[in-house]
Amino acid sequence: MKADTRIARRAPDQVMRLGRLGSLHQCRLSFMRQLTRRMAREGWRISRPVFDIDAKGVGRAVYTARGPERAYSLIAFAHDLPPEMRSDRVIAEAWDATFTLFDGVPSAADIDRLEQNVPLQEAGRISESELSLSRANRSVRLWAHVVEALAEGRQPDLEQIDSVGYLMRTTAVYGSGKFGAADREVIAARDEMQAPFQAEMLSVYLTRVFVRDLMQHMARAKGGDSAVDLDPAIARRLGIGNSTGLGMAPFIVNHPVLFNNWIIVREEAIARVRSVETASKAEVAVFRDLVARSALSVAQWRSAHPIQIEKLKDLSRDMSALRAHVEDADLEGEYPWDRLVIWAEEALSQEGQELVASLILEPYDDLVDGLASCMADGNGQAFRIDGAMSLDEVTALLHAAFGWALEVDWDAREENARAWYVSEEKLEPRLAERFEEEVADYEQPLAPGRDAARAFADLKLWSGEGPIAAFLLEHPEHRHIIRRIQMHQAAPYGEIRDNTIGAELLPIDMLRAKLSFFGATHFDPRSDRWVRICMYAGAPYPEELSDDTADLWVYPEAVS
Amino acid sequence: MSLSLNEVEGLAKKAARGTGYPWGLAEEAAKASRWLAARGVDGCAALATLLNMADGQDLAAWRPVPGDVWAPPGGHLCPVTAGASLADGLVDLREKAVTMAGVVSPVLLLPFAAQVAASHNALVKVRWHNGSAVTDGDILSLEGSVPEVAEQVTLAVGGEITVPRAPCSRLTPPDETKACLERFAHRTYAPATEESRLKGAGAGLSDND
Numbered sequence: 018m019k020a021d022t023r024i025a026r027r028a029p030d031q032v033m034r035l036g037r038l039g040s041l042h043q044c045r046l047s048f049m050r051q052l053t054r055r056m057a058r059e060g061w062r063i064s065r066p067v068f069d070i071d072a073k074g075v076g077r078a079v080y081t082a083r084g085p086e087r088a089y090s091l092i093a094f095a096h097d098l099p100p101e102m103r104s105d106r107v108i109a110e111a112w113d114a115t116f117t118l119f120d121g122v123p124s125a126a127d128i129d130r131l132e133q134n135v136p137l138q139e140a141g142r143i144s145e146s147e148l149s150l151s152r153a154n155r156s157v158r159l160w161a162h163v164v165e166a167l168a169e170g171r172q173p174d175l176e177q178i179d180s181v182g183y184l185m186r187t188t189a190v191y192g193s194g195k196f197g198a199a200d201r202e203v204i205a206a207r208d209e210m211q212a213p214f215q216a217e218m219l220s221v222y223l224t225r226v227f228v229r230d231l232m233q234h235m236a237r238a239k240g241g242d243s244a245v246d247l248d249p250a251i252a253r254r255l256g257i258g259n260s261t262g263l264g265m266a267p268f269i270v271n272h273p274v275l276f277n278n279w280i281i282v283r284e285e286a287i288a289r290v291r292s293v294e295t296a297s298k299a300e301v302a303v304f305r306d307l308v309a310r311s312a313l314s315v316a317q318w319r320s321a322h323p324i325q326i327e328k329l330k331d332l333s334r335d336m337s338a339l340r341a342h343v344e345d346a347d348l349e350g351e352y353p354w355d356r357l358v359i360w361a362e363e364a365l366s367q368e369g370q371e372l373v374a375s376l377i378l379e380p381y382d383d384l385v386d387g388l389a390s391c392m393a394d395g396n397g398q399a400f401r402i403d404g405a406m407s408l409d410e411v412t413a414l415l416h417a418a419f420g421w422a423l424e425v426d427w428d429a430r431e432e433n434a435r436a437w438y439v440s441e442e443k444l445e446p447r448l449a450e451r452f453e454e455e456v457a458d459y460e461q462p463l464a465p466g467r468d469a470a471r472a473f474a475d476l477k478l479w480s481g482e483g484p485i486a487a488f489l490l491e492h493p494e495h496r497h498i499i500r501r502i503q504m505h506q507a508a509p510y511g512e513i514r515d516n517t518i519g520a521e522l523l524p525i526d527m528l529r530a531k532l533s534f535f536g537a538t539h540f541d542p543r544s545d546r547w548v549r550i551c552m553y554a555g556a557p558y559p560e561e562l563s564d565d566t567a568d569l570w571v572y573p574e575a576v577s
Numbered sequence: 578m579s580l581s582l583n584e585v586e587g588l589a590k591k592a593a594r595g596t597g598y599p600w601g602l603a604e605e606a607a608k609a610s611r612w613l614a615a616r617g618v619d620g621c622a623a624l625a626t627l628l629n630m631a632d633g634q635d636l637a638a639w640r641p642v643p644g645d646v647w648a649p650p651g652g653h654l655c656p657v658t659a660g661a662s663l664a665d666g667l668v669d670l671r672e673k674a675v676t677m678a679g680v681v682s683p684v685l686l687l688p689f690a691a692q693v694a695a696s697h698n699a700l701v702k703v704r705w706h707n708g709s710a711v712t713d714g715d716i717l718s719l720e721g722s723v724p725e726v727a728e729q730v731t732l733a734v735g736g737e738i739t740v741p742r743a744p745c746s747r748l749t750p751p752d753e754t755k756a757c758l759e760r761f762a763h764r765t766y767a768p769a770t771e772e773s774r775l776k777g778a779g780a781g782l783s784d785n786d
Contacts, residue, residue, distance in 0.1 A: 145581070156786070157786060158786060193583055198581060199581065200583050201583070202746070404665025441766035441767060456767045459766065484665075484666070486666055489662070495601070496601020497599065497600040497601035
């Protein structure tokens with residue numbers, strides 16, 4: 018990646034703070050938009066070879082997406098779930114619908130095999146022919162309302178549609194070799210799967226189509242001849258919800274190179290656009306239009322969580338300030354985007370600053386979109402420790418990557434208040450109060466800052482020209498963090514520069530950082546450690562997908 | 578049961594951690610098991626052999642003391658610890674061959690020998706009394722049988738790849754091997770309590786609405 022830019026990338030010290038990571042917004046690099054642009058550009062065809070579902074909504078369906086070289090099929094199983102069994106938590110054992118993304122077109126025997134396993138989710142087994150495993154639950158309120166309205170021959174209430182935003186929400190989408198699925202390596206070299214999470218994003222895209230069709234099917238079964246079809250414009254407003262818990266938070270700590278690649282690519286894109294000397298009238302027009310449409314999205318964003326309510330108040334104020342500023346600001350003068358970013362740093366909250374940073378990328382597909390190919394982690398070598406590196410060099414890198422952590426008093430209770438562990442019950446990561454629960458023996462290595470400070474204490478006794486290899490033989494307990502410290506060379510944005518075990522930690526910040534790169538919107542934390550989001554709201558359905566509709570769908574348009 | 582390589586790596590990491598390896602070495606054990614599995618060698622079985630013997634032992638006594646012969650103070654040498662030191666370049670294999678004594682599950686040295694081969698752009702040959710292996714960093718050729726403990730293992734630059742092993746994308750370890758690793762892995766899981774169930778995962782607002 019060549020940085021041919023006048024303005025430098027923002028520094029890791031500024032970007033990699035939890036408060037900022039927890040304020041990130043989707044942008045044109047996000048994984049959902051990469052997928053829909055590709056499908057439109059390459060003319061993917063999407064068909065529904067199987068839809069075998071009864072009047073109670075029980076059965077199976079297959080949706081096949083054909084790209085230029087390969088096909089992928091979502092196999093859906095719809096269930097009749099008693100309400101008391103419905104839960105988004107990972108401890109659930111039954112769901113309204115369960116899914117797998119099949120690599121190719123499944124035979125009847127494949128579907129039979131998967132019907133024995135996919136509805137069991139974690140308790141079942143899938144194979145190398147499958148790329149993902151997922152499930153979804155209905156939004157009870159909205160589902161009932163929409164089915165009833167359509168069955169009675171009327172369109173659902175827009176207010177209710179917008180207040181929930183989706184008919185079903187997924188509660189886990191597993192990929193990359195989980196529960197027997199194909200490893201990432203099996204698909205990583207394919208053009209259409211090279212970018213991160215494309216199989217998962219495709220599975221969710223097709224899930225949204227299935228959910229619309231299932232709802233329509235139920236409305237017809239209920240209403241018979243008096244039922245009507247859902248207005249396509251309303252259908253488009255509906256996304257797929259997603260409930261994401263703590264399980265996802267450790268991901269960005271456990272994959273520092275991958276996370277670095279997401280962040281550094283976005284930072285590079287921001288630096289390139291800030292370095293644009295003058296903007297054309299057309300570019301300014303795109304930006305102004307999307308600021309207005311973003312304001313609509315912000316206005317539709319609801320949350321019942323006190324932290325997000327406060328952030329949304331700020332963001333709402335930010336939107337007003339931004340719209341006023343953009344009306345008057347001279348965007349045709351020199352370096353308009355750089356000036357705008359600098360203005361935002363003074364005038365807006367972090368939510369608003371990050372929204373501006375994402376929005377300025379929109380007019381510049383030519384500067385930005387090519388960077389998307391750098392977002393995967395193809396660098397298996399980063400795992401290897403360079404044992405010949407001198408102790409002094411390692412110490413210098415430690416200062417560069419974890420200097421902040423040496424300022425923290427890790428013996429203080431509030432800095433060391435939490436511990437990450439994996440529960441026996443569901444094998445999911447959880448967060449404990451270290452001084453109240455007996456989990457220290459089970460602690461996961463998810464506090465790189467503390468571990469770096471510990472390694473530093475021992476390194477000081479060794480400092481010199483000698484190789485780190487000798488230190489590692491004597492101190493194998495530091496091997497994990499020394500590896501991370503060396504990774505800093507290849508991945509300067511790979512480490513969160515904040516305490517991940519402190520009393521003040523909000524795991525939802527970690528969740529949002531990851532989900533924003535998927536392209537999620539309308540983050541709605543339900544506690545400090547799980548969040549609901551919306552995916553694909555506004556996106557075209559397969560029959561509507563074209564180059565004109567494939568990209569900017571994430572920004573709502575005013576209803577005329 | 579056919580495991581993905583990601584599952585092999587995840588299980589191996591937890592199992593090694595469960596027997597007391599620090600995280601950084603558990604990661605090495607996991608990558609090594611995966612590397613073997615990707616070449617059709619049962620990395621899970623190799624690791625289970627090691628962990629069954631290492632469990633409950635003082636791992637510090639299984640560390641190598643580099644010298645003419647890398648010998649461990651405790652009589653048994655851990656192939657992950659020794660292999661990691663070798664891959665770290667604690668000694669330069671191009672200058673002098675390395676002999677190790679009392680190596681448990683010596684097949685686990687091969688992924689580390691491969692790292693050395695890759696970094697020197699050379700072949701590395703690993704020999705024990707009734708078998709040997711050669712790797713260029715990626716391709717592996719393996720002959721003879723693999724003992725649970727090799728009294729002596731020699732690693733040197735050179736050799737020839739005679740029968741390259743075919744790449745594999747899955748591993749089906751014997752049930753008892755998988756059960757053994759799962760038993761060790763299980764030690765890394767904290768017993769669930771009602772408190773952790775509610776609080777640890779942050780139940781918060783209703784999830785059925």
